[in-house]
Amino acid sequence: MIEFIDARWADILFRSYQHSSLVIQSLLLATVIAVALAVLVTSCRRLTPVANAVSAVGLTIPSFALLGLLLPIVGIGTVPSVIVVSFYAALPVLRNAVVGLQGVEASLIESARGQGMSGAAVLWRVRLPLAWPVIMTGIRVSAQMAMGVAAIAAYALGPGLGTYIFTGLTQVGGANALNYALVGTLGIIILALILDALLVLLSRFTTSKGIRA
Amino acid sequence: MNQTTATAPDGSGAQLELVDVVKKYPGQSRPAVDGLSLTVPAGQTVMFVGPSGCGKTTSLKMINRLIEPTSGQILIDGEDITGQDATQLRRSIGYVIQGGGLLPHMSVAENIGLVPGLLGWDKARTKGRVEELLEMVGLDPAVYRDRFPRELSGGQQQRVGVARGLAADPPVILMDEPFGAVDPITRQRLQDELMSIQEELQKTIVCVTHDIDEAIKLGDQILILREGAEIAQYGAPEEILAAPADDFVADFIGSGSKLKQLSLLRVGDLPLSQPQTCRVGESVDEVVRRVEAAGERSVVILDAQNRPKEYLFLRSLKRHQTVPVFSHELQTVVDQRSTLSDALDAMLVSSHGGAMVTGGSRGDYLGVISYDTVTEHIRTLQTQTGQIRAVPSAGWEAS
Numbered sequence A: 001m002i003e004f005i006d007a008r009w010a011d012i013l014f015r016s017y018q019h020s021s022l023v024i025q026s027l028l029l030a031t032v033i034a035v036a037l038a039v040l041v042t043s044c045r046r047l048t049p050v051a052n053a054v055s056a057v058g059l060t061i062p063s064f065a066l067l068g069l070l071l072p073i074v075g076i077g078t079v080p081s082v083i084v085v086s087f088y089a090a091l092p093v094l095r096n097a098v099v100g101l102q103g104v105e106a107s108l109i110e111s112a113r114g115q116g117m118s119g120a121a122v123l124w125r126v127r128l129p130l131a132w133p134v135i136m137t138g139i140r141v142s143a144q145m146a147m148g149v150a151a152i153a154a155y156a157l158g159p160g161l162g163t164y165i166f167t168g169l170t171q172v173g174g175a176n177a178l179n180y181a182l183v184g185t186l187g188i189i190i191l192a193l194i195l196d197a198l199l200v201l202l203s204r205f206t207t208s209k210g211i212r213a
Numbered sequence B: 001m002n003q004t005t006a007t008a009p010d011g012s013g014a015q016l017e018l019v020d021v022v023k024k025y026p027g028q029s030r031p032a033v034d035g036l037s038l039t040v041p042a043g044q045t046v047m048f049v050g051p052s053g054c055g056k057t058t059s060l061k062m063i064n065r066l067i068e069p070t071s072g073q074i075l076i077d078g079e080d081i082t083g084q085d086a087t088q089l090r091r092s093i094g095y096v097i098q099g100g101g102l103l104p105h106m107s108v109a110e111n112i113g114l115v116p117g118l119l120g121w122d123k124a125r126t127k128g129r130v131e132e133l134l135e136m137v138g139l140d141p142a143v144y145r146d147r148f149p150r151e152l153s154g155g156q157q158q159r160v161g162v163a164r165g166l167a168a169d170p171p172v173i174l175m176d177e178p179f180g181a182v183d184p185i186t187r188q189r190l191q192d193e194l195m196s197i198q199e200e201l202q203k204t205i206v207c208v209t210h211d212i213d214e215a216i217k218l219g220d221q222i223l224i225l226r227e228g229a230e231i232a233q234y235g236a237p238e239e240i241l242a243a244p245a246d247d248f249v250a251d252f253i254g255s256g257s258k259l260k261q262l263s264l265l266r267v268g269d270l271p272l273s274q275p276q277t278c279r280v281g282e283s284v285d286e287v288v289r290r291v292e293a294a295g296e297r298s299v300v301i302l303d304a305q306n307r308p309k310e311y312l313f314l315r316s317l318k319r320h321q322t323v324p325v326f327s328h329e330l331q332t333v334v335d336q337r338s339t340l341s342d343a344l345d346a347m348l349v350s351s352h353g354g355a356m357v358t359g360g361s362r363g364d365y366l367g368v369i370s371y372d373t374v375t376e377h378i379r380t381l382q383t384q385t386g387q388i389r390a391v392p393s394a395g396w397e398a399s
Helices: A001-041 A045-056 A063-074 A078-102 A107-113 A119-156 A162-170 A177-206 B002-009 B057-063 B086-091 B108-112 B114-118 B123-136 B155-165 B186-201 B212-218 B237-242 B247-253 B257-263 B284-293 B338-348 B371-383
Strands: B015-023 B033-040 B045-049 B071-076 B093-097 B174-175 B204-208 B220-225 B229-235 B277-279 B298-303 B310-312 B333-335 B356-360 B364-370
Touching: A001 A045, A001 A078, A001 A119, A001 A162, A001 A177, A001 B086, A001 B338, A045 B333, A063 A078, A063 A119, A078 A119, A107 A119, A107 B086, A107 B298, A119 A162, A119 A177, A119 B229, A162 A177, B015 B057, B015 B257, B033 B057, B033 B229, B045 B057, B057 B174, B071 B284, B108 B114, B108 B123, B108 B155, B114 B123, B155 B186, B174 B277, B186 B212, B186 B310, B186 B333, B186 B338, B212 B257, B220 B237, B220 B247, B229 B237, B229 B247, B237 B247, B257 B284, B257 B338, B257 B371, B277 B284, B284 B298, B298 B364, B333 B338, B338 B356, B338 B364, B338 B371, B364 B371
Parallel strands: B045 B204, B045 B220, B093 B174, B174 B204, B277 B298, B333 B356
Antiparallel strands: B015 B033, B015 B071, B220 B229, B298 B310, B356 B364
16 A cells, blocks of 8 residues: 555645645636525525525436536536536535525615615625625535545546546456555545635635624 | 704704605505605704504605605705615615614724725725714724624614714714613613714704603604504604693603603703712722711712712722722713603612712713702602693703
């Protein structure tokens, strides 16, 4: 095992970097899309149950199946990986953003409007900052999930540590099969823990002291 | 009205006029507000009172168009505001709500500086204004500026709420049950402060309350509404107490309107007694000698700024060498503008049967109002049965 890692550490680091990069970029994309959707959905009450249903049902679609469905449309490589990871990452963020935005007291919003804040100002300076801790929690859940989903992306020849796991699985019984699978899996777990710690820091840094738990 | 405007200080109130204002919600047969017409003279405080659901809050919110009127005109300084941009309009109307309505993720300074920020004031000007307002509402800027709302007591949050409403020096200020969420003693103090601020600034204030005593105390005019925001009576507190228009109004102001008149009388209208005083830091022996020579058993302790700090029996004072510094909040202090009913409340927690009276914006000590003086006064009121007592005008009608 140590020899295995020793022989490939440059490759492992590079794939770890690719894996993280895929997850973080997809997470950013997913957050932007999900928060935008949540803003849209919470301003139109009839859409809210729809959004909740989508985020619940969406998570039941096997990621492997979704990837398979995408391959004939967008081909192999990075593009299907980003789409699949973003899709799954968006769902918890969407759900939390809807909950967070709905949790902002109506009286506070009215008070802000009563001071002369425009609709956009209320959104950017009141609703989003107040919903932010809840949205951040959703982002952390998404980050963990995206780490796992990104491994599946290797099936479509996407970047990252998933390739190691697939290599291990296709060589079952072979000399390094177990090493490949273990290094891939443990690597993803370590990356997930590091990312989560960073997100906790980010959350503290970006949440007003006035509403921090 | 023009005279008032001409003599009033800069940035003071504007005349507010509602003309046949109607609010009808779809699917409801009766309008919530059915043709309300009303003129509020510049610089006056009008209290909207009435049973819940009478449309008083709806009427208030139509003035800053948080609720859009279905028809009718609302004029500020003669200008119809129903066609103006609502967001711009609200920046020129102060808005204070129950509990303060502070934004929890913003500091005290950010909350107060909200409207100046929206109006594009530069940072230095906003900062200066925030300090000025914090001083005005009795909060030390150095201590409270950077705090967050959750680090403040209910009363302090409400003070910041009032400061925020005043921030951009708007001519009209709307208040929706401003002191409904604080305890009675804090409420009384906030009311006193609002009155002294109003005396100085002379804004046009429209204030919704369910508390008739608050209305009597704060209002230059009281508007009593019944369902559909129909005017039951509109007039000065003393008129309404003296001659309720009908049974509805009489029921609403409640029984014991003699006692209610205690809410019309100010502490400063009655003679104050002058018990012995001493300063923080004085030698206790000397103070005791002086007080005993005067034949008294207790003494009022003042600080260097002449503010009352404690009202102590000599036997409690004798435990110390020099007169100590007291930093706790006193509940037995009333402003000279406080009503007699507030003073009675304060006396109830005092062991001396009296409350210390302060005046001016810095809270200078003036004397002590005793329980006996007040009961004496109630007795004279009672002997004048049937005859409505004219309200002493000291500082009251003048504002």
